Amino acid sequence: MSAHANLWLYFVVVFGIIALPGLDMAFVMGSAVLGGRRAGLAAVAGIVCGGVCHLAMSALGVAALLRLWPALFNAMLGSGALYTAWIGWCILRAGGGFVQHLPGKACGMGATFRRGLVTSLLNPKAYLFMLAIFPQFLRPGPEPLWTQAALLGAITALTQAGIYGALAWLGGGAGRWLEVRPGAATLLARAMGVLLIVLAALSAAQLVRNLL
Numbered sequence: 001m002s003a004h005a006n007l008w009l010y011f012v013v014v015f016g017i018i019a020l021p022g023l024d025m026a027f028v029m030g031s032a033v034l035g036g037r038r039a040g041l042a043a044v045a046g047i048v049c050g051g052v053c054h055l056a057m058s059a060l061g062v063a064a065l066l067r068l069w070p071a072l073f074n075a076m077l078g079s080g081a082l083y084t085a086w087i088g089w090c091i092l093r094a095g096g097g098f099v100q101h102l103p104g105k106a107c108g109m110g111a112t113f114r115r116g117l118v119t120s121l122l123n124p125k126a127y128l129f130m131l132a133i134f135p136q137f138l139r140p141g142p143e144p145l146w147t148q149a150a151l152l153g154a155i156t157a158l159t160q161a162g163i164y165g166a167l168a169w170l171g172g173g174a175g176r177w178l179e180v181r182p183g184a185a186t187l188l189a190r191a192m193g194v195l196l197i198v199l200a201a202l203s204a205a206q207l208v209r210n211l212l
Helices: 003-019 023-035 037-059 062-068 070-094 109-121 124-132 145-179 182-211
Strands: none
Touching: 003 145, 023 037, 023 070, 023 109, 023 145, 023 182, 037 109, 037 124, 037 145, 070 109, 070 182
């Protein structure tokens, strides 16, 4: 396979994985709906930076370490599940008030960016991707592996920014619509909280399977 075809195939695979609903997507949509487009885009920036960190850690061998030491991966899986469940519970407990009466510090760009970064870093699917899929697209040859990895990482980051950025833009528009519909805002906030808790439960179930 030519290098050009290899890059296109990687893009198709990455696009399909990112487009699947998951923790990162739920966090972006929740941030955009509850905090507006700026909050949604801040969440996207945090998740993209987290993806860059995944790439750097993989290059440093952390992904291989996670594979060789399952206990470390299980600890990360459990931490991610707890963090996701905590965010979901906070949204559920606040209900519709979470949309209109969030403290400024909680919905600030910096706080949302940091939450997006932590969400990405604690997402076990990202590490599975770096272990199982990413290395398959690195080809030995005249081009150094680090330049290949950087190019693949750029494709990943741009794809995340495109898909999640579009969701943040759409979600921000929905947030303004919900401002004048408190009943719908309450329902949506609770649905998002339940979704995050369900995602946390799925991660916890995977952790139990790993331990048994």
